[in-house]
Amino acid sequence: MTTSSSQPGVSLGMPELPAPAYPDDVRARLERDARDIVARYPDSRSALLPLLHLTQSEEGHVTRTGMRFCADVLGLTTAEVTAVATFYSMYRRKPSGDYQVGVCTNTLCAVMGGDAIFESLQEHLGVGNGETTDDGKVTLEHIECNAACDFAPVVMVNWEFFDNQTPDSARRVVDDLRAGRPVTPTRGAPLCTFKETARILAGFPDEREGAAEAGGSAGPASLAGLRLARGDAGPVRVVHPREGGPHGGPPPTAPPESPPREHLSAHDAPQETSASDPSHPAGPTAEEGE
Structure with a gap:
């Protein structure tokens, strides 16, 4: 039994x-x-x-x-x-499309529009997460962070980058893939099918013409956070409606720009615990007290 x-x-x-x-x-x-x-x-x-x-x-x-x-x-x-x-997500356990279209929906990409892109592609393709179009061309899925937050929101096709996407641009990409039109990643190698990608990942030479050349340029990365951390951002710009101040008064004067300060991280300027927190100095260790 x-x-x-x-x-x-x-x-x-x-x-x-x-x-x-x-x-x-x-x-x-x-x-x-x-x-x-x-x-x-x-x-x-x-x-x-x-x-x-x-x-x-x-x-x-x-x-x-x-x-x-x-x-x-x-x-x-x-x-x-x-x-x-079954542990690694790069191994598919069921038939899937020639092109694996992944939309990053982690925090920054989601905030920058990744969630809207994913919802738009689901409606446009008529599939849900992990599902494949009827023609077998495209499998859609949401993916985890791909370490490309400076180009958010990011879409990946067979693990090649498509940076700074919008719902409109992402729909154009999948339409071109389904129609067999050439599609160029914003950076990295030229696009190939999922089976071809798998063989390359197995360690065999990439025989595509021009495979060693960059597929394109992602454009300038967003470095606003880095500039702020370094203290080299410009003065704050206060914008009021109708180019005037509150209640029609004159626009306020921008605060004077302070000289940039050098911001060193703990890696740049390591300090002892007592020096980094004077309010709570570290006492002697047990060995020092003996």
Whole structure:
């Protein structure tokens, strides 16, 4: 008698069905590539991440067949491979589009318009988070911070940057992708399909023409916060309606600009605790008191 678990498609007391095998020609090709990958590492187990990218480049997502292949090549159990494949978000567990369109919705991008971009693309494409358009071209998802806050809001397509986006510009990008028109990232390498990206991430040469060249220019970054931290911002500008002061009076005089002060961080000018907080000087350590 078998007892069903709460998860659909999973049962207890019944052995797991074997994963379907790759066709002989596909497996032979993947085994050649796998030998090249494993040879890079002193311990074959270290090759698991690029091997998962290799299998993802074959089918567009990590399948049970791909995980079984990785386990066979590296002498691991399928449980060990599955634990890794399900931990990292870059490995897809279901069929997805040729172009993975991710909208950053972390704090700064969201404040700068990321939430509006994501909502606009959901409505425009007719899909929800993690879903793919009917033509198989675009998978939409919200993503975590990609360390590009100075160019917020950021959209990524197959992990290439599209900076300083708006709902209109993001809709144009996905429309061009679906129509097969050329799309150029604001910086980085030229765009390629998700399968091609996966093979590059597996460690194989990028054979695209001009792949080493920058795809574009992101434009000037927002450095307002850095200027404020350094104390080199200009005087405060007070704006009143109708170019006058309150109640029609003359505009106020801007406060005099104070000379810039040097702001050193703790890394620039390390100090002892007692010196950094004179109100609470640190007492002698136990060793000093002995």
